[in-house]
Amino acid sequence: MTAVSASPKGGALSIRNVAKIYDPDGAGVVALDDISFDVGAGEFCVIVGPSGCGKTTLLNAVAGFDTVTSGEILLDGALLSSPARRPAPGADRIVVFQNGSLFPWKTVLWNVICGPVQQGRMTRANAIRHARDLLGRVGLAGIEDQYPGELSGGMKRRVEIVRALINEPRILLLDEPFRALDALTKSVVQEYLLELYDLVPKTVFFITHDVEEAVFLADKVIVMTTRPGRVLKIIDVDIARPRSVHVLTSDRFLQIENDVRTAIHGEAQKAFEAGEREFA
Amino acid sequence: MTTIIRSAPSRARPSSTPVARTILWIRKRWKLEWILAAVSLSSLALLWEFAAPLGIPGVENLPPPSAVIRESAKLLHSELYWTAWGLSLRRIAYGFLAAQLVGVPLGLGLAMNRVALDTIFPVVEILRPIPPVAWIPVAIIFWPTRELSVVFIVFLGAFWIVLINTIGGAATIDPNYRRAAESLGSNRRDLFWRIILPATIPSIVIGMAVGMGLAWEMLVAAEMVAGNTGLGYLLWQGFEVNAISQCIVCMMSIGIAGLLSSQLVRLLGRFAAPWQRP
Amino acid sequence: MIQPIAPARGSLDAALPSGVPWWMRARRVLRSRRLYLAILGVGTFFLRWYMLVDVLRFWRFRELPGFVASIREWVSPNPVYGISLFTSDYYLHIWSSLYRVYSAFALATLLGITIGILMGWRRVFYGLTFPILELFRPIPVLAWIPLAIILLPGRELPIIGLTFLAAFFVTILNTLLGVRSIDPVYFRAARSLGFSELGILVHVILPGALPYIFVGLQIAMGACWFSLVASEIASGQAGLGYEVWQAYYYVQFETMVIIMATLGFLGYVSSALVRLVAHRLMRWRSSVIASV
Numbered sequence: 083m084t085a086v087s088a089s090p091k092g093g094a095l096s097i098r099n100v101a102k103i104y105d106p107d108g109a110g111v112v113a114l115d116d117i118s119f120d121v122g123a124g125e126f127c128v129i130v131g132p133s134g135c136g137k138t139t140l141l142n143a144v145a146g147f148d149t150v151t152s153g154e155i156l157l158d159g160a161l162l163s164s165p166a167r168r169p170a171p172g173a174d175r176i177v178v179f180q181n182g183s184l185f186p187w188k189t190v191l192w193n194v195i196c197g198p199v200q201q202g203r204m205t206r207a208n209a210i211r212h213a214r215d216l217l218g219r220v221g222l223a224g225i226e227d228q229y230p231g232e233l234s235g236g237m238k239r240r241v242e243i244v245r246a247l248i249n250e251p252r253i254l255l256l257d258e259p260f261r262a263l264d265a266l267t268k269s270v271v272q273e274y275l276l277e278l279y280d281l282v283p284k285t286v287f288f289i290t291h292d293v294e295e296a297v298f299l300a301d302k303v304i305v306m307t308t309r310p311g312r313v314l315k316i317i318d319v320d321i322a323r324p325r326s327v328h329v330l331t332s333d334r335f336l337q338i339e340n341d342v343r344t345a346i347h348g349e350a351q352k353a354f355e356a357g358e359r360e361f362a
Numbered sequence: 363m364t365t366i367i368r369s370a371p372s373r374a375r376p377s378s379t380p381v382a383r384t385i386l387w388i389r390k391r392w393k394l395e396w397i398l399a400a401v402s403l404s405s406l407a408l409l410w411e412f413a414a415p416l417g418i419p420g421v422e423n424l425p426p427p428s429a430v431i432r433e434s435a436k437l438l439h440s441e442l443y444w445t446a447w448g449l450s451l452r453r454i455a456y457g458f459l460a461a462q463l464v465g466v467p468l469g470l471g472l473a474m475n476r477v478a479l480d481t482i483f484p485v486v487e488i489l490r491p492i493p494p495v496a497w498i499p500v501a502i503i504f505w506p507t508r509e510l511s512v513v514f515i516v517f518l519g520a521f522w523i524v525l526i527n528t529i530g531g532a533a534t535i536d537p538n539y540r541r542a543a544e545s546l547g548s549n550r551r552d553l554f555w556r557i558i559l560p561a562t563i564p565s566i567v568i569g570m571a572v573g574m575g576l577a578w579e580m581l582v583a584a585e586m587v588a589g590n591t592g593l594g595y596l597l598w599q600g601f602e603v604n605a606i607s608q609c610i611v612c613m614m615s616i617g618i619a620g621l622l623s624s625q626l627v628r629l630l631g632r633f634a635a636p637w638q639r640p
Numbered sequence: 641m642i643q644p645i646a647p648a649r650g651s652l653d654a655a656l657p658s659g660v661p662w663w664m665r666a667r668r669v670l671r672s673r674r675l676y677l678a679i680l681g682v683g684t685f686f687l688r689w690y691m692l693v694d695v696l697r698f699w700r701f702r703e704l705p706g707f708v709a710s711i712r713e714w715v716s717p718n719p720v721y722g723i724s725l726f727t728s729d730y731y732l733h734i735w736s737s738l739y740r741v742y743s744a745f746a747l748a749t750l751l752g753i754t755i756g757i758l759m760g761w762r763r764v765f766y767g768l769t770f771p772i773l774e775l776f777r778p779i780p781v782l783a784w785i786p787l788a789i790i791l792l793p794g795r796e797l798p799i800i801g802l803t804f805l806a807a808f809f810v811t812i813l814n815t816l817l818g819v820r821s822i823d824p825v826y827f828r829a830a831r832s833l834g835f836s837e838l839g840i841l842v843h844v845i846l847p848g849a850l851p852y853i854f855v856g857l858q859i860a861m862g863a864c865w866f867s868l869v870a871s872e873i874a875s876g877q878a879g880l881g882y883e884v885w886q887a888y889y890y891v892q893f894e895t896m897v898i899i900m901a902t903l904g905f906l907g908y909v910s911s912a913l914v915r916l917v918a919h920r921l922m923r924w925r926s927s928v929i930a931s932v
Contacts, residue, residue: 147828171831183829187847187924196843197833229924249833398767406772423790480674481681488682491907493866495873496881496900499888503703579780583870586782587885594783601786609786617778624778 092123092158093252093285095144100153102139112310113139117153119304119313124283128300130290130346132353136311137289141255144287146171157252173197173249178242178256184230190217190241191226197249209248216244219281220274236267240274247278253285260295269327272299280324293346297339298330305345308353315345425607433607434614443596447615450581450592453509454623457516458577465521466566469528473562474554479529486525494518495583502588512584512592519580520573524566531565532558560635567631574627578620593619705893713894714901721892723883723899734902736879737872741864741910744800748807748860753853756815757845773812781806781867785874799871799879806867807860814856818849851925854918858911865907880906 102114113136121127129137142148144155144162146169155163162169169175176197184193194217195209204212217223220240230238239259246254260268272295279286290296296303297319305315319338321329329335411428413421425433437443472479494515501511535558543557585594593616600608669675690707713719717726724730759766781802788798788805826848830840872881880899887895 145832171828173832173834175832177828177832179825179829181825183823183825185826185829185844185847187850187922188843196835200836200839200843201834231924245833394763395767398764399771402768403771403775421791424787477677480677481684483681484678485681485685487908488685488904490904491862491865491911492900492904493869493907495866495870496884496903498873499884499896500704500900502888503893504700506700579782579866582780582782586785587870587873597783597786601789606786606790613779613783613787616780616783620780621778 094123094158095121095127095253095285095287096154096156096159097121097140098154098156100140100143100150100155102136102143102148103151106151114150115310115312117306117311117313119316121285121287121302123158124285126279126283126286126288126299126301127304128288128290128296128302129304129306130293130296130342131306131311131314132291132308132346132350134309134353134356135306135349136309137306138257139311141177141257141287141289144253145175145177145255173201174252175255176246176249176251176253178239178246178254178259180258180261182230182238182242182262184238184242184245186230189227189229190222190233193230193241194226194245194248197245201249203249212248213244216248216278217241219278220244234267235263236271239263239271243275243278247282247284251284253287256286256288258289258291260290260292268295273327275299276323276325293339293342294330297335297342298325303338303342305342306349308349308356314349315342317341317345423604423606425610430607430610433605434611437608437611443615446591446593446596447619450585450594450616451619453513453516453585453592454574454577454581454619457513457581458520458574460513460517461520461524461573461577462570464517465524465569466528469525469566470532470554470559470562473529473532474558483529486522490522490526494580495587498584498587501584508588508590512581512589515584515588516577516580519576523573523576524569527565527569527572528562531562531569534565535561563635564631567627567635570627570631571624574624575620578616578623582616705897710894710897714898719895721887721890721895723887723892723895730898730902733878733880733883733899734906736876737868737881738906740796740800740803740872740879741868744803744868745807745861745864747800748804748811748864749857752808752811752856752860753815756812756853757819757841757849759812759816760819760849761841761845773809777809777813781863782870785871788871789875795875795877798875799868802871803864803868806863810860810863811853811856814852814859815849818852818856819845821852822848850918850922854914854922857914857918861910861914862907865903865910869903 097117097119100114100117101112104111104113117140129140131137139148143150146163149168150163150165152165154161157175161167171177184190185196188196191210191213194213195204195206198204198209198212199206214223214226217226220243222237222240222244225233225237230241233241242259243256260271263271276299288296288299300319303317303319304313305317306312307314317338321332321334321338407427410424411426413424414426472482497518498511498515501514502508505511505514539557539561540553543553548556581592582594582597585592586598589595593612597609597612597616600606600612686707692701693704694706694708713721714724716724719727723733755769759769784802784805785798788801792798792801822845826844827840830844835843868879869881869884872879873885876882880903884896884899884903887893887899
């Protein structure tokens with residue numbers, strides 16, 4: 083359980099009866115059906131579910147890339163998204179994308195500092211200092227002048243996380259960010275993410291289909307059903323922070339993981355039979 | 363922080379009767395693009411029509427659309443015009459087909475055999491930059507008839523691009539396809555006919571489509587310079603006798619002919635490679 | 641009718657990783673089999689020319705200018721027909737053509753890229769310009785020769801205008817394709833990071849479209865040379881195209897061959913220059929753009 087300062091702009095998220103229907107006047111594909119849950123300020127929330135359950139749709143609604151058909155999303159008590167209102171994408175709800183979106187034609191350093199510099203929030207020199215500091219924390223000191231094409235997958239993901247965090251967002255949104263990494267790199271990067279999180283806890287909205295990853299990272303795991311996506315179960319993870327890889331074999335961890343797996347397995351089978359694919 | 367939970371009413375679904383759906387379809391399709399297209403094309407036509415009276419410099423000798431339309435009506439009835447069509451089309455057909463028949467096998471052969479590629483490709487790279495138009499005098503000298511020289515220039519135009527695209531297509535086949543075939547026990551001939559050739563077809567088709575466009579370019583040049591019949595020649599002749607409307611009509615005819623032939627090639631391509639999205 | 645094509649695999653200037661020193665690259669080329677096969681191929685070509693035309697005088701080949709004669713003419717200080725490496729006329733023609741090609745190319749690049757990016761960026765602009773483009777694109781560039789002569793004053797402008805036109809369409813199309821080819825995730829990332837519209841234009845659209853733009857520029861360069869020669873034949877007073885035709889007309893076939901070879905060489909060098917600039921500007925690409 084993380085306790086965070088009760089700042090008014092802490093990034094508390096409320097999802098209220100959100101539904102999303104694609105092509106309402108035509109095929110009427112129901113992606114999300116009456117989703118409701120809360121994420122406290124500074125809480126690490128992980129959404130886990132089978133392919134096609136609408137996790138990315140929900141993330142897009144929060145980030146501002148898509149609308150909701152009904153229901154509301156509130157951020158720190160203020161209305162963020164509703165059928166009548168689509169928020170503009172912004173650095174306060176910054177996204178780390180699944181397949182990587184570092185600008186390949188700019189150096190790592192430019193990629194990291196571009197957010198604050200473009201928004202005019204930091205001077206270039208200041209931003210560079212911050213960038214170097216953050217990059218150092220994730221073990222990437224000295225690569226600032228390389229291009230993303232020269233980096234490995236794990237390095238790129240870390241740079242993207244740093245690029246997101248330097249903007250001091252209210253919510254950090256991550257869309258299956260470690261999906262493309264091999265298992266060993268994945269655990270290393272996960273540890274770095276947790277380290278950064280422990281340093282400055284932010285509200286995190288993390289999507290994955292990997293149950294172990296979900297329980298390892300989260301304060302709260304939200305299990306979703308396959309399409310149409312509904313909240314199946316909300317499970318609190320009460321393992322203390324900071325967490326290391328040793329947690330993965332602890333009794334409590336395995337208990338919770340079992341909980342989640344049992345909940346999700348039936349949905350996974352249904353999704354498989356329905357031939358669901360990720361439309362990432 | 364407590365908030366008042368208000369869920370917005372879900373959007374009322376419109377009735378799904380056929381009439382309602384048709385109206386919706388029209389409203390969706392009546393896109394901005396069509397309006398914009400109409401605006402720009404009509405302003406262009408108006409500008410052209412009234413360019414001379416408006417005093418825009420340089421257009422004194424340019425006939426307005428009304429004159430062109432009249433001229434086209436006249437031309438469309440003349441036998442000369444349609445003969446020219448036939449002759450030009452025939453030259454295109456010969457030149458283009460020759461380019462395919464020489465270019466595709468050569469390209470595939472070069473792609474299959476590394477030694478041949480390294481030997482012959484440099485020669486290609488030397489000859490290719492020479493504009494086919496510069497070959498016209500050589501073609502006239504070399505070939506016994508004018509007709510053959512014109513067809514040769516058309517051939518040259520399409521040939522280079524077909525060759526390059528074929529080699530490129532064959533050379534960039536995913537090596538996993540090859541490996542899969544070999545591990546399934548195919549011999550070299552099978553490999554070629556069943557793997558390499560089909561995988562190269564999309565590139566060949568692109569080469570054909572672009573080559574067709576270039577073929578028409580070359581035809582115009584060759585007919586203007588060295589021909590005495592055909593649409594390109596008619597175009598140049600119109601200029602020489604100051605019948606500019608004839609020029610314009612010929613320009614548009616050639617454009618339409620080129621468009622139609624390109625579309626034909628694309629259609630053939632879709633037929634030959636149905637697994638490829640157009 | 642000019643359409644963009646995807647880059648095809650390249651020629652002798654194959655992909656080599658950047659950062660390898662030049663002398664190492666040169667040594668690698670010298671050691672490779674490819675260089676010698678290339679020499680073999682080119683040598684065979686010239687040998688065949690020599691055999692067919694000079695020696696065997698087979699069929700129509702006897703009409704063609706001889707290989708030896710052409711070379712001799714080219715390097716003689718006092719050529720029979722007035723054009724060789726040592727005459728000033730030769731360089732006059734080269735300069736005329738170069739000047740026309742490069743000014744037309746520069747103009748077409750500037751205008752073409754601007755319009756292409758605007759078309760990719762703003763739907764309204766696209767809706768207005770695309771129909772006009774599609775209307776004019778099927779017409780072969782050379783079919784414009786009469787109109788160009790009528791509409792544009794003087795002798796230089798029609799030639800430059802036609803050369804410009806050839807490059808213009810190709811550049812617009814490939815720029816548009818380039819803008820469209822940018823993975824939408826980059827736009828989302830930029831928006832998420834709080835970029836302004838201008839920022840997106842400068843830092844996402846322009847660099848993202850650059851690869852396709854350069855493929856288009858290579859094609860455009862070839863198109864420039866092609867239409868230059870044709871329009872010079874039609875209406876020039878100096879320049880390589882004009883001279884080729886003159887040489888033919890006055891039965892100076894050796895000169896003709898010299899000019900053709902010069903054209904080929906200049907065309908190749910021009911394309912190579914574009915590729916060089918591309919390589920410099922896009923160092924982030926781990927593979928060199930294939931030549932077209």
